[in-house]
Amino acid sequence: MNQSRRDFLKLSAAATAFAALGTPFAWSASPQGQQQVEKWVKGVCRYCGTGCGVLVGVTGGKAIMVKGDPNNHNEGLLCLKGALLAPVIYAPDRVTQPMIRKGGKKGQLAPASWDEAMNLVVSKFKESIAKNGPESVGYYGSGQNLTEESYLANKIFKAGLKCNNVDGNPRLCMASAVGGYTGSFGKDEPMGSYSDMDAATCFFIVGSNTSECHPVLFKRIASRKQKDKQVKIIVADPRVTNTARIADMHLPLKPGTDLALLNGMAHVLLKEELDDNRFHSRYALFKAMEDGKPVDKSFEDYRKFLEDYSPEKVGQITGLDPKQIIEAARLFANSPSTMSLWCMGLNQRKWGVFANQLVHNLHLITGKIGKPGSTSFSLTGQPNACGGVRDTGTLSHLLPAGRLIANPEHRAQVEKFWGVPEGTINPNPGYHTVAMFEAMGQGKLKCMLILCTNPAQSMPNAKKYTAALAREDAFVVCIEAFGDAETLRYADVVLPPAFWCEREGVYGCSERRYSLVGKAVDPPGQAKPSVNILVDFATRMGVDPKLVPYKDSADVWDEWRRMSAGTPYNFAGITRERLRKESGILWPCPTEDHPGTKMRYVRGEDPLVPADHPDRMFFYGTPEKKAYVWMRPHRPAAEEPDADFPFVLTTGRVIDHWHTATMTGKVPELRNAFPDAYVELNEADAKKLGIANGDTVRLESRRGSMDLPAKVGEVCRPGLVFVPFFDKKKLINDLTNDAVDDISKEPEFKICAVKVRKA
Numbered sequence: 001m002n003q004s005r006r007d008f009l010k011l012s013a014a015a016t017a018f019a020a021l022g023t024p025f026a027w028s029a030s031p032q033g034q035q036q037v038e039k040w041v042k043g044v045c046r047y048c049g050t051g052c053g054v055l056v057g058v059t060g061g062k063a064i065m066v067k068g069d070p071n072n073h074n075e076g077l078l079c080l081k082g083a084l085l086a087p088v089i090y091a092p093d094r095v096t097q098p099m100i101r102k103g104g105k106k107g108q109l110a111p112a113s114w115d116e117a118m119n120l121v122v123s124k125f126k127e128s129i130a131k132n133g134p135e136s137v138g139y140y141g142s143g144q145n146l147t148e149e150s151y152l153a154n155k156i157f158k159a160g161l162k163c164n165n166v167d168g169n170p171r172l173c174m175a176s177a178v179g180g181y182t183g184s185f186g187k188d189e190p191m192g193s194y195s196d197m198d199a200a201t202c203f204f205i206v207g208s209n210t211s212e213c214h215p216v217l218f219k220r221i222a223s224r225k226q227k228d229k230q231v232k233i234i235v236a237d238p239r240v241t242n243t244a245r246i247a248d249m250h251l252p253l254k255p256g257t258d259l260a261l262l263n264g265m266a267h268v269l270l271k272e273e274l275d276d277n278r279f280h281s282r283y284a285l286f287k288a289m290e291d292g293k294p295v296d297k298s299f300e301d302y303r304k305f306l307e308d309y310s311p312e313k314v315g316q317i318t319g320l321d322p323k324q325i326i327e328a329a330r331l332f333a334n335s336p337s338t339m340s341l342w343c344m345g346l347n348q349r350k351w352g353v354f355a356n357q358l359v360h361n362l363h364l365i366t367g368k369i370g371k372p373g374s375t376s377f378s379l380t381g382q383p384n385a386c387g388g389v390r391d392t393g394t395l396s397h398l399l400p401a402g403r404l405i406a407n408p409e410h411r412a413q414v415e416k417f418w419g420v421p422e423g424t425i426n427p428n429p430g431y432h433t434v435a436m437f438e439a440m441g442q443g444k445l446k447c448m449l450i451l452c453t454n455p456a457q458s459m460p461n462a463k464k465y466t467a468a469l470a471r472e473d474a475f476v477v478c479i480e481a482f483g484d485a486e487t488l489r490y491a492d493v494v495l496p497p498a499f500w501c502e503r504e505g506v507y508g509c510s511e512r513r514y515s516l517v518g519k520a521v522d523p524p525g526q527a528k529p530s531v532n533i534l535v536d537f538a539t540r541m542g543v544d545p546k547l548v549p550y551k552d553s554a555d556v557w558d559e560w561r562r563m564s565a566g567t568p569y570n571f572a573g574i575t576r577e578r579l580r581k582e583s584g585i586l587w588p589c590p591t592e593d594h595p596g597t598k599m600r601y602v603r604g605e606d607p608l609v610p611a612d613h614p615d616r617m618f619f620y621g622t623p624e625k626k627a628y629v630w631m632r633p634h635r636p637a638a639e640e641p642d643a644d645f646p647f648v649l650t651t652g653r654v655i656d657h658w659h660t661a662t663m664t665g666k667v668p669e670l671r672n673a674f675p676d677a678y679v680e681l682n683e684a685d686a687k688k689l690g691i692a693n694g695d696t697v698r699l700e701s702r703r704g705s706m707d708l709p710a711k712v713g714e715v716c717r718p719g720l721v722f723v724p725f726f727d728k729k730k731l732i733n734d735l736t737n738d739a740v741d742d743i744s745k746e747p748e749f750k751i752c753a754v755k756v757r758k759a
């Protein structure tokens with residue numbers, strides 16, 4: 001039996017053991033396997049926003065195994081996906097040379113030289129800009145790019161090409177969390193850290209399947225609960241997920257009713273005087289929107305606003321027992337420390353920003369914030385959506401370090417730092433993701449550079465947007481590592497990037513922790529680091545060479561690090577040398593001798609709060625230096641079920657696949673665990689519809705229909721069906737809704753109305 005097989009069997013045994021405990025598995029390479037390793041290179045897992053530290057074992061120039069970094073926050077643990085990363089690097093369908101499509105969109109991709117491919121790309125971009133202006137081109141990026149790649153693409157487009165059409169998949173993912181933090185605290189990013197999980201006595205998990213999507217963090221939560229019996233877990237999710245299985249209280253609310261639930265909990269807190277008056281009167285302001293403008297409100301106004309959300313009424317809206325709502329509020333407030341965790345169940349919603357802010361409200365009115373174990377913590381999906389996209393401002397309305405395109409002072413600051421003439425940056429925000437693809441469909445956006453994302457499979461209402469990519473006048477460039485990505489069907493040019501540990505750069509995970517992904521091995525064939533591809537693109541586009549004076553990602557990092565100095569994102573102290581030595585550092589970190597920050601906005605913890613500040617906490621992100629409690633009413637989903645389409649379809653993830661499965665689909669152990677998509681439905685619904693496990697079920701939404709095998713059980717609440725989106729043979733996004741949140745422009749992937757019947 002070969003080594004990897006033996007390791008795998010050990011690992012499945014561990015998986016079974018942990019499954020029995022109700023916790024996910026974690027794993028480290030076997031001692032025998034490790035003996036073959038010549039050197040270990042420190043890095044970060046390629047997949048989720050947990051951002052586990054890894055060590056890549058290299059022998060003869062090849063990565064042969066991956067184990068957890070004992071010095072990073074994960075303390076050596078990895079889930080199966082992370083542990084099985086090495087074979088992904090050597091997948092036979094890696095893109096290893098540039099390709100150009102010949103004979104129009106229906107033609108074939110043919111190998112080309114770098115020069116041919118880049119000349120074609122640049123001639124098309126230049127032609128489009130000359131004829132239709134810089135608004136006719138765009139960059140569509142990813143929370144999986146290195147920080148240096150995102151920062152650079154943002155700079156090249158916004159300053160070099162004067163084009164603000166810079167967006168990316170974090171718009172499908174974290175935009176509502178950004179809107180939530182920015183709206184409530186003035187600046188983006190969580191104030192707490194993973195270490196809060198070791199101190200919390202109550203976890204309020206809402207719209208997050210932590211067990212499958214952030215497995216190593218789930219393990220940390222589960223261990224905390226195993227060690228300390230007073231720890232309580234509340235899970236609000238319309239499905240009985242693996243996460244819900246360890247909960248003391250599961251709230252199986254109707255999809256899309258969280259706003260009512262959260263306001264209902266706040267109602268109980270005030271009614272039972274479980275709020276912390278000393279805290280909110282000192283640190284919070286009450287706000288509401290009136291006629292499109294934010295206005296100041298009083299605590300009394302807030303109390304009146306909440307009168308509408310009695311447990312009985314909220315019970316009717318959510319389908320929950322009113323007693324559960326009262327009990328959840330009491331647990332939240334009476335527990336010595338409470339940590340909320342959420343993810344796409346709140347973000348991917350028509351009212352995602354509202355939902356985020358209503359969670360922040362619960363912490364602000366109870367004072368459960370800024371103390372160990374008390375924090376309002378958004379789980380980030382991708383490994384570098386925080387560090388790479390949110391912090392660098394690589395979205396159509398942002399500039400680096402929390403600045404806004406619409407703000408003239410912010411533009412001037414960035415122009416000065418980048419050394420470009422005043423007025424270079426266009427004052428109008430560019431297209432957000434859905435608008436960008438829409439513009440392409442209307443022939444307004446002619447050229448798109450896509451870096452490290454697979455929109456043909458991941459966009460909502462996907463047929464509408466693949467039709468845009470398929471237009472003969474739409475010029476689509478994909479920098480893409482794997483040949484089976486669905487979007488390559490529409491690419492006019494494909495460029496081969498160095499993948500994961502084939503180049504060096506920084507990832508920033510959910511807890512503001514920046515860690516370095518070290519270069520362990522060389523890229524295959526003609527593939528090269530995307531930083532070099534972007535510099536080449538900019539140079540050929542005729543961008544001022546002073547804008548892109550970089551030989552590698554370390555140079556880009558150094559510039560960005562210096563740019564952060566003096567901003568609320570200050571990480572000037574996180575040098576490359578430190579990143580090479582240390583396993584991750586949390587910003588703010590203003591100086592090279594600063595250890596990093598676990599609790600933002602807290603005196604004595606956050607270096608940006610003056611040491612002699614009179615208050616313990618200081619919310620320096622907002623103009624009034626206080627946090628905001630927002631009055632946000634409950635609103636329905638964009639498409640509620642009705643007589644014609646009586647079920648709710650929700651979509652999401654499974655533990656063993658990463659998104660569109662171009663990576664995890666290459667690992668037999670992961671692929672075999674989930675070979676194909678399916679539709680999960682409640683057994684009572686199945687019985688009514690005469691559907692048995694394994695039967696073919698037809699789902700139909702207003703946008704499309706699809707046949708899928710049934711998985712009947714108790715996971716979904718009645719009236720709800722769930723389909724994972726990893727399977728490119730079953731593009732479930734042909735059915736999903738592309739209605740977006742009013743504020744964040746994030747699409748409502750989580751809710752659309754469907755018909756369900758036996759096919």
Ligand SMILES: Nc1nc2c(c(=O)[nH]1)N[C@H]1C(S)=C(S)[C@@H](COP(=O)(O)OP(=O)(O)OC[C@H]3O[C@@H](n4cnc5c(=O)[nH]c(N)nc54)[C@H](O)[C@@H]3O)O[C@H]1N2
Pocket residue numbers: 048049173206207208209210212213214236237238239241254255256257258343344345346380381382650651652653654655656657658659750
């Ligand atoms: N294994 C794995 N892990 C991943 C990823 C992956 O592809 N695979 N992707 C990463 C990324 S980018 C992301 S964004 C995260 C996503 O992580 P999660 O958000 O945890 O995962 P999802 O499966 O998208 O959805 C989470 C839950 O939301 C619930 N939900 C649906 N509608 C509602 C609602 O109205 N209210 C509430 N309260 N809950 C609702 C669903 O039932 C589901 O259990 O995962 C990250 N981690």
Ligand SMILES: Nc1nc2c(c(=O)[nH]1)N[C@H]1C(S)=C(S)[C@@H](COP(=O)(O)OP(=O)(O)OC[C@H]3O[C@@H](n4cnc5c(=O)[nH]c(N)nc54)[C@H](O)[C@@H]3O)O[C@H]1N2
Pocket residue numbers: 142144169170172173174344348381382451452453454455457458459460479480481482485497498499500530651652653658659660661662663725732733736749
């Ligand atoms: N129905 C439904 N749809 C969803 C969601 C949902 O919950 N439901 N969630 C949304 C969310 S939260 C997200 S984050 C998106 C994710 O959606 P995508 O970003 O489209 O999905 P990925 O599979 O992560 O795509 C990454 C692409 O980059 C390629 N790649 C991998 N490594 C590299 C590299 O080093 N360099 C380059 N250049 N390419 C590389 C991969 O092969 C793959 O094609 O999906 C969204 N879509």
Ligand code: SF4
Pocket residue numbers: 045046047048049050051052077078079080081082083213214215216217
């Ligand atoms: S939990 Fe996330 S970051 Fe950690 S090993 Fe698993 S996929 Fe990688």
Ligand SMILES: [Mo]
Pocket residue numbers: 172173174381382
């Ligand atoms: Mo995501």
